[in-house]
Amino acid sequence: MNPRLPRRAALAAALAAPSPPKAQGTRPSVVASFSILGDMVRQIAGDGAALRVLAGSDTDAHAFQPRPSDAEAVRGAAVVVRNGLGFEPWLDRLLRSAGHRGAVVTASEGVQTIRAPHGHGADAPDPHAWQDAGRARIYAANIGEGLAKGDPPRAEAWREAAAAYGARLEALDRHVRDRIAEVPPERRIVVTSHDSFGYFGAAYRVRFLAPQGIGAGAQPSAAQVAALIRQIRAERVSAVFLDGPGSQTVMERLAREAGVRPRGRLYADTLSAPDGPAPDYEAMQRHNVDLLVAAMRDAAA
Ligand SMILES: [Zn+2]
Structure with missing residues (x-):
């Protein structure tokens, strides 16, 4: 290890070391509902999956309107990754109309929810659970499981890649906590x-x-x-x-x-x-x- 690297950078380098599963033959096609989930899939899968993101950067995912090419992508996807908790009301319709038969990963599954603020539906759970980096670790694990399900021959490699990303998110959670503690x-x-x-x-x-x-x-x-x-x-x-x-x-x-x-x-x-x-x-x-x-x-x- 390079002794000149600051401790955090050295840790990040070590955690980043296990590279994502390499593409062998066909890569599983993965569709992510919006940009943040798309990035999580990309961090875990690298170029080991063919990824398409529906609501891309600087796009309001709450009000996204799928195009015909999105339906085409969803139809052929081995894995569709969604947030759940009512964040993508348009996606359930899209899954039905596209006739998707692959795995559907609800990234927020298993997170402890809090109640939605006004404007997102009274008494509904707040869908924005990724804003807590601790809860985002559950997202990473769920996405890893989903990739394993969509690509059984490399299931173990997907789980390992998700665990490596989860470790980075754990460091991120500590970083955010430490910064906020300054106030x-x-x-x-x-x-x-x-x-x-x-x-x-x-x-x-x-x-x-x-x-x-x-x-x-x-x-x-x-x-x-x-x-x-x-x-x-x-x-x-x-x-x-x-x-x-x-x-x-x-x-x-x-x-x-x-x-x-x-x-x-x-x-x-x-x-x-x-x-x-x-x-x-x-x-x-x-x-x-x-x-x-x-x-x-x-x-x-
Ligand atoms: Zn929102």
Whole structure:
């Protein structure tokens, strides 16, 4: 091992060492419902699977509309990976209409759920469980099992690759926890435009306020904005964040009128383009925690 490598980098290098199963003959075709799951499959499978992602980077997966070529891909897929928990209502219809006969992996299966915030259906489970890197380890294991089921001759190799990725996610979970610990607990309050951070908040003890009507496309009423401004002031909220396209105007107005600075974009339901700040799941978590901690520390100073 290179002694000049910092400990974390050395660990990451060691964990990354078991390479993904090499393609032997035909590669299993895998369809992932949205960009974050697509990245998880890619991290586990490398080029050992032929991957297609339905709702790609910078696409709203909640409201995705499949094209005919998506149905074609789903029809022929050995494995379809979905989040579940009501995140992709369009996918059940697509699986039926495409006549898919392969394995369906529900990546969130077995995670401890929390209740959905407003706007995602009352009393339904919150679907955004990947926002907790600890729960994302369960996603990795489920995806590994699904690949094993879709490609039995290499089942063991798939499970090993999923376990190696799971170890990286364990390190990521510790990293996020350590960064958040830099902020005093009473200063960990931020406002986001889309209510996707329930699991992040529960796992890492950050309070996210996501007022109703702030989400993409929706215009909050004057009374909603006034109430939120009062709450931001009363609770000494640290920062407001954008976490989806379309919400910029409202969030900027909120920031102006409540006297807090807009702090850039958190990635919630989608990855960025490859040259953006969140091209894969691990980079997304690091980008989000960097933004959050910088904003909350500024406010605490
Ligand atoms: Zn969402």
